[in-house]
Amino acid sequence: xxxxxxxxxxxxxxxPITVADYMAACLHDPIDGYYATRPRLGADGDFVTAxxxxxxxxxxxGLWAVAVWRGLGAPERFRLVEVGxxxxxxxxxxxxxxxxxxxxxQAAELVLVEPSPPLRELQAERLADGPxxxxxxxxxDGLGADLPLILLANEVLDCLPARQFVRVGEGxxxxxxxxxxxxxxxxxxTPAPDVPPAFRAEPGELMEVSPAxxxxxxxxxxxxxxxSGAALLIDYGRARPEPGDTLxxxxxxxxxxxxxxxxxADLTVWADFPTVLATAxxxxxxxxxxxxxxxxxxxxxxxxxxxxxxxxxxDREAVLRRQLARLIExxxxxxxxxxxxxMSPPELIPPGFxxxxx
Ligand SMILES: C[S@@+](CC[C@H](N)C(=O)[O-])C[C@H]1O[C@@H](n2cnc3c(N)ncnc32)[C@H](O)[C@@H]1O
Numbered sequence: 001x002x003x004x005x006x007x008x009x010x011x012x013x014x015x016p017i018t019v020a021d022y023m024a025a026c027l028h029d030p031i032d033g034y035y036a037t038r039p040r041l042g043a044d045g046d047f048v049t050a051x052x053x054x055x056x057x058x059x060x061x062g063l064w065a066v067a068v069w070r071g072l073g074a075p076e077r078f079r080l081v082e083v084g085x086x087x088x089x090x091x092x093x094x095x096x097x098x099x100x101x102x103x104x105x106q107a108a109e110l111v112l113v114e115p116s117p118p119l120r121e122l123q124a125e126r127l128a129d130g131p132x133x134x135x136x137x138x139x140x141d142g143l144g145a146d147l148p149l150i151l152l153a154n155e156v157l158d159c160l161p162a163r164q165f166v167r168v169g170e171g172x173x174x175x176x177x178x179x180x181x182x183x184x185x186x187x188x189x190t191p192a193p194d195v196p197p198a199f200r201a202e203p204g205e206l207m208e209v210s211p212a213x214x215x216x217x218x219x220x221x222x223x224x225x226x227x228s229g230a231a232l233l234i235d236y237g238r239a240r241p242e243p244g245d246t247l248x249x250x251x252x253x254x255x256x257x258x259x260x261x262x263x264x265a266d267l268t269v270w271a272d273f274p275t276v277l278a279t280a281x282x283x284x285x286x287x288x289x290x291x292x293x294x295x296x297x298x299x300x301x302x303x304x305x306x307x308x309x310x311x312x313x314x315d316r317e318a319v320l321r322r323q324l325a326r327l328i329e330x331x332x333x334x335x336x337x338x339x340x341x342x343m344s345p346p347e348l349i350p351p352g353f354x355x356x357x358x
Contacts, residue, residue, distance in 0.1 A: 003032035003263040008179050016176035016190055019247060020161035020212065023267050027159060028115060032263040035116040035159070039266075041087050046266050047250045049155050050234070050293070050333060051090035054323035056309075057154075058093025060300045061232065065094065065150045066104045067351040068230045068343075076107055078148040078229070080132075083113040083140070084156035088126030094152070095130050110134045111143065140219045149229035151220070157235045157271035162210035164245065165192055167201040175206065177259065185259040205243040210272050217276040221283035221342055230343035230350045236336045237271030239290040246270040273338055286346025288353035294334030297327055299352045 001009075007025060011017060017025075027035050040046045050057040065080060072078070082091050091112070098104050110132040114120050120136050127134055137143060164175040166189060173189040180186045201207055220231055238244075249258040249265040256265050277287040291299075306324040310317045326332035341350045 003029050004185065004261065007177075007185065007262060008183070011177070011179050016178035016188055018163050018174065018176055020163045020210070022177045022262070023161035023247070023269070024212075026262045026265075026267045027161075029263060034263050034266055035119065037118070038264070039116055039119055041119075046252060048253075049086060049090075050327060050337070051093060051154065052087070053326050053333075054320075055093045056302055056305055056323070057297075057327060058090040059097035060297060060302060060305070061090060061152050061154070062094030062097035063100075064232060064300065064351050065152065066098050066101045068150050068348070069104050069107070071348050071350070072148055072150075072228060074103065074107070075148050077109065078107055078150060079111055079143070079227075080108040081111045081113060081143065081149055081151040083151065083153040084159065085112045085114055085123050086119060086155075088123035090152070090154055091123070091134075092126050092130060095127075095132060099131060105131050108132060109147065111137060113137050113140060113143070115139065140216070140223065143223060145223050145226035147227060149224055149227045149231070151224075151229070151231035153231065154234045155236075157213050157216065157233060157237065157276065158268040160210055160212035160216055162208040162213070162247075162269040162272070164206055164208055164247070166206045167203050169203060185262070187259070201243050206245045207241075207243050208246060208269055208272065210269065210275070213272055213276055214279045217279040217342070218283055221280035221285035221344075224342055225284045225344045228344050228348075230341050230348060232339065232341050232350065233271070233273075233276065234293060234296075234337060234339045235271035235273075236268075236333070237273050237338055239273055239292075239338055241272075241274055244270075271338070273340055277340055277342070280342040284344070286343045286348065288341045288343075288350065290338050290340045291353065292335045293337035293339055294328040294330070296339035296352045302328060 027033050030036050085091050112134045115138045165172045166175055172192045174192040175187055176190050178186055178188045246269045247258050249256045249267050251265040273290045281287050306320055310320050328334040
């Protein structure tokens with residue numbers, strides 16, 4: 001039975017499901033989920049990410065990790081962690097840049113947090129000739145706090161599902177996925193007694209609440225507070241609470257209706273940076289300001305790096321300029337994508353950020 005048929009059977013049996021439950025099934029159902037069975041990353045697939053656009057992205061994240069390690073006093077052993085490493089390109093580029101500081105690599109134990117079996121295989125191939133042998137975990141759960149942590153997560157929060165609530169009169173209704181008389185999956189509204197926290201919204205406006213993103217932030221911050229270290233989170237998302245339906249399905253680089261062919265498209269929602277950082281701060285971690293990806297990469301020196309690459313490869317100037325623009329300009333990923341960090345001790349200011357925000 002297809003995932004669509006199983007979801008319909010579940011809905012007929014128990015009623016409409018939340019958008020978060022629908023998203024989780026589409027991404028991680030063990031038989032038919034997108035990441036569990038058929039993730040298609042890259043130019044020939046469904047979507048590309050920053051490290052696939054330019055090697056500079058992963059290189060700067062590698063140098064960021066080295067600077068954080070130095071800021072921690074260059075501990076003899078530490079854990080370098082990437083959550084959701086995709087096809088492994090980011091970590092491959094990060095390790096190549098980090099090799100500028102051999103002591104960093106010598107001190108590092110590499111852990112990849114990846115629930116997707118096919119992506120683990122891709123990562124193993126991509127990193128096979130690299131300087132560090134990775135160990136894999138399916139979630140943050142198995143990650144110990146016995147060593148300092150330096151963690152990178154690019155486009156991972158957006159895979160963590162959100163529930164959707166619509167302002168109706170004085171109250172709220174939850175947007176859920178049901179089945180109509182023609183046997184099609186449809187969105188509908190159900191009363192929402194577990195109303196989301198106070199949020200100013202006009203009737204008809206939709207807000208998203210992601211318990212999964214908040215729980216991820218809580219676990220991450222708890223680990224960092226206990227172990228010391230820093231986590232860099234980059235994703236497309238909001239920098240302040242605001243209404244809007246951001247559920248999006250991508251297939252062959254095109255937006256498709258999110259209820260079409262469950263499990264066959266990448267399904268995302270925006271990262272809710274204000275909630276993620278507030279949750280981390282409540283665990284006792286330091287958190288930074290929220291920058292746009294353009295601001296963050298510029299502060300790290302991406303433009304100077306691009307000009308150096310152009311000087312060394314004049315025949316590739318047009319390509320390199322295009323790549324740089326996609327990373328940092330507002331009509332590329334420069335503004336929609338945000339960057340923020342969580343750290344402990346809170347005085348540890350990671351490169352690119354001006355200081356702790358609270
Ligand atoms: C959009 S890809 C980003 C890949 C990579 N970080 C990059 O920048 O190219 C999302 C990654 O997060 C992983 N992922 C999805 N759900 C996850 C979860 N609940 N916990 C950890 N990783 C998850 C996916 O398997 C995939 O590796």
